[in-house]
Amino acid sequence: MDGNDETERAATIGMIAETMRSTVTVARALVDAGVRIDLAGLEREIGDLCADAIALPRVLGRELIGPLTSLRDEIAALERTLMDAPPAD
Secondary structure: OOHHHHHHHHHHHHHHHHHHHHHHHHHHHHHHOOOOOOOOOHHHHHHHHHHHHHHOOHHHHHOOHHHHHHHHHHHHHHHHHHHHOOOOO
């Protein structure tokens, strides 16, 4: 794989991380509104995303610290929201 392919792959991973962050933000808003959500597959998708980022050359992977940190922070906020949500019936 040449440098251009890896650069494009890094950009794609960054876009996916941002899309996932937005999805988790919506999930958190739904939980706040009392809507039940299904998180099946989220852990696998995030694991795949992280594995893809780790496979990049170090310099390109470092460029993803911001998007991946934002995703991590949003997941942590969702986790707190889920813990504070009333139990499901």
